[in-house]
Amino acid sequence: MRTFLDCVPCFMRQALDAARMTTADEALQEEILRRVLRDASEMDMRLSPPAMGQRIHRLIRELTGNADPYREVKERTNRLALDLYPEIRERVREAADPVEMAVRMAIAGNIIDFGVPGRLHDEPLGRTMDRAATAPLHGDARSFADEAAAATSILYLADNAGEIVFDRVLIETLGPERVTLVVRGGPILNDALRQDAEAAGLAGLVEIVENGSDAPGTIIEDCTEELRSRFLAAGMVIAKGQGNYETLSNAPRPVWFILMAKCAVIARHVGCEPGSLVIRS
Amino acid sequence: MRTFLDCVPCFMRQALDAARMTTADEALQEEILRRVLRDASEMDMRLSPPAMGQRIHRLIRELTGNADPYREVKERTNRLALDLYPEIRERVREAADPVEMAVRMAIAGNIIDFGVPGRLHDEPLGRTMDRAATAPLHGDARSFADEAAAATSILYLADNAGEIVFDRVLIETLGPERVTLVVRGGPILNDALRQDAEAAGLAGLVEIVENGSDAPGTIIEDCTEELRSRFLAAGMVIAKGQGNYETLSNAPRPVWFILMAKCAVIARHVGCEPGSLVIRS
Numbered sequence: 302m303r304t305f306l307d308c309v310p311c312f313m314r315q316a317l318d319a320a321r322m323t324t325a326d327e328a329l330q331e332e333i334l335r336r337v338l339r340d341a342s343e344m345d346m347r348l349s350p351p352a353m354g355q356r357i358h359r360l361i362r363e364l365t366g367n368a369d370p371y372r373e374v375k376e377r378t379n380r381l382a383l384d385l386y387p388e389i390r391e392r393v394r395e396a397a398d399p400v401e402m403a404v405r406m407a408i409a410g411n412i413i414d415f416g417v418p419g420r421l422h423d424e425p426l427g428r429t430m431d432r433a434a435t436a437p438l439h440g441d442a443r444s445f446a447d448e449a450a451a452a453t454s455i456l457y458l459a460d461n462a463g464e465i466v467f468d469r470v471l472i473e474t475l476g477p478e479r480v481t482l483v484v485r486g487g488p489i490l491n492d493a494l495r496q497d498a499e500a501a502g503l504a505g506l507v508e509i510v511e512n513g514s515d516a517p518g519t520i521i522e523d524c525t526e527e528l529r530s531r532f533l534a535a536g537m538v539i540a541k542g543q544g545n546y547e548t549l550s551n552a553p554r555p556v557w558f559i560l561m562a563k564c565a566v567i568a569r570h571v572g573c574e575p576g577s578l579v580i581r582s
Numbered sequence: 583m584r585t586f587l588d589c590v591p592c593f594m595r596q597a598l599d600a601a602r603m604t605t606a607d608e609a610l611q612e613e614i615l616r617r618v619l620r621d622a623s624e625m626d627m628r629l630s631p632p633a634m635g636q637r638i639h640r641l642i643r644e645l646t647g648n649a650d651p652y653r654e655v656k657e658r659t660n661r662l663a664l665d666l667y668p669e670i671r672e673r674v675r676e677a678a679d680p681v682e683m684a685v686r687m688a689i690a691g692n693i694i695d696f697g698v699p700g701r702l703h704d705e706p707l708g709r710t711m712d713r714a715a716t717a718p719l720h721g722d723a724r725s726f727a728d729e730a731a732a733a734t735s736i737l738y739l740a741d742n743a744g745e746i747v748f749d750r751v752l753i754e755t756l757g758p759e760r761v762t763l764v765v766r767g768g769p770i771l772n773d774a775l776r777q778d779a780e781a782a783g784l785a786g787l788v789e790i791v792e793n794g795s796d797a798p799g800t801i802i803e804d805c806t807e808e809l810r811s812r813f814l815a816a817g818m819v820i821a822k823g824q825g826n827y828e829t830l831s832n833a834p835r836p837v838w839f840i841l842m843a844k845c846a847v848i849a850r851h852v853g854c855e856p857g858s859l860v861i862r863s
Contacts, residue, residue: 306611306615309619311591314591317588334590342619342623346612
């Protein structure tokens with residue numbers, strides 16, 4: 302997916318939120334914003350929005366000297382989600398269609414996103430889970446379950462810390478033995494790294510692979526050679542979240558996307574209402 | 583008031599909304615946005631937000647070749663407000679405190695603002711009037727009425743087209759014979775020009791003066807020498823709307839501001855909740 306003009310004000314909002322999250326120094330916040338404005342004035346709109354997100358957050362890390370500004374947030378949301386883990390499992394176990402419910406819970410976890418401006422993530426997670434359990438699902442969870450059951454191998458591209466606990470339940474429901482979990486190669490926003498996958502209890506369950514990139518999505522040409530090969534060879538690819546959708550919606554192979562459509566641009570691209578729960582290939 | 587970092591994403595949103603309002607050519611919209619990004623990366627944050635608004639809209643007029651993109655919108659909102667004129671007068675006439683009710687109605691008219699992103703102005707005006715008639719008023723309408731009654735001359739700085747019909751009722755309530763109405767010197771957003779004041783029926787009622795500037799506010803050093811003198815000499819100055827507040831909050835003379843606080847930055851500066859009805863000197 303390319304960058305749309307509507308993404309531009311949102312980049313500035315994201316840059317400001319991230320700058321404030323990273324430093325209390327207002328002069329530095331202003332410097333970050335000016336650099337992002339200049340960068341954005343020359344950006345290549347054919348690239349996906351996460352390409353700009355990658356630039357913004359590299360700049361913030363460089364200017365503030367903080368290699369991982371969201372470390373604390375990630376640890377907090379991991380703990381928060383782990384507390385909910387028994388409840389998530391229970392909801393899935395009791396559901397008439399456990400795979401569909403696990404997908405719904407994985408989408409509920411997608412609310413934990415510090416890359417989206419506004420206060421989406423201020424809603425208590427329990428309420429988000431209630432909503433996700435019953436709201437209309439945009440897409441075909443039945444086909445997803447069938448494909449997952451038949452797949453010889455599944456490459457699961459994770460999204461955010463905290464959210465990854467919800468992904469764990471979906472992975473456990475699909476059968477973890479065929480799943481390889483992919484995390485980002487370096488800190489970017491609150492996206493999950495290897496240590497977050499470990500904190501979520503996924504280390505003993507699945508193979509964990511880093512993608513080699515610090516983009517808030519999967520810019521495939523920015524990933525390691527190994528990841529690129531696995532991406533093409535996997536029996537099934539599941540990509541979590543908006544950033545992975547934005548970067549892989551035109552991928553040269555089928556990908557199942559599981560996400561909450563958090564902004565009007567994505568919703569229009571998917572063909573659903575903003576806020577919708579989406580599962581689609 | 584200076585420009586705050588939170589104004590920056592809002593400038594981009596405004597620029598995009600205005601570009602789309604002015605041209606359907608997406609390449610031109612993109613060019614406008616890129617130019618505004620570059621401009622904003624070098625802006626002087628000590629200036630008030632309308633200084634950037636002035637630059638943005640000059641750029642849009644220059645790049646699109648459209649000298650007054652909001653002409654049609656202004657005419658439509660003038661007609662819309664004129665249809666409501668009898669009702670506004672009636673509400674004021676029937677009120678226990680006619681000046682306060684006229685102030686409230688003038689604030690209701692301030693909803694007609696195409697410079698504020700979002701869909702504030704999509705609420706039916708009748709409902710806005712109901713709300714404005716009863717919502718808490720942040721400020722001292724009694725002192726305002728007393729000062730207005732005692733003033734030998736009143737300089738009334740108008741804000742938007744359409745809204746100016748509501749201002750007419752306040753001016754009629756205060757007594758039009760001492761009032762001089764000031765409009766912008768050139769097209770900027772949907773701000774009222776001389777022809778809008780005339781359309782609102784103010785020509786026979788008060789003297790109308792153009793301020794010589796195309797800023798969406800009153801940047802006093804950008805106004806004519808005559809306006810600057812009158813501004814200092816007037817017995818009382820009434821400034822309508824957010825743009826006039828942003829540009830005159832540090833003016834070297836007392837000014838009564840009448841506005842709806844439409845964004846969090848203004849609300850914080852005023853010391854009220856966003857959406858509040860404000861009258862203050």
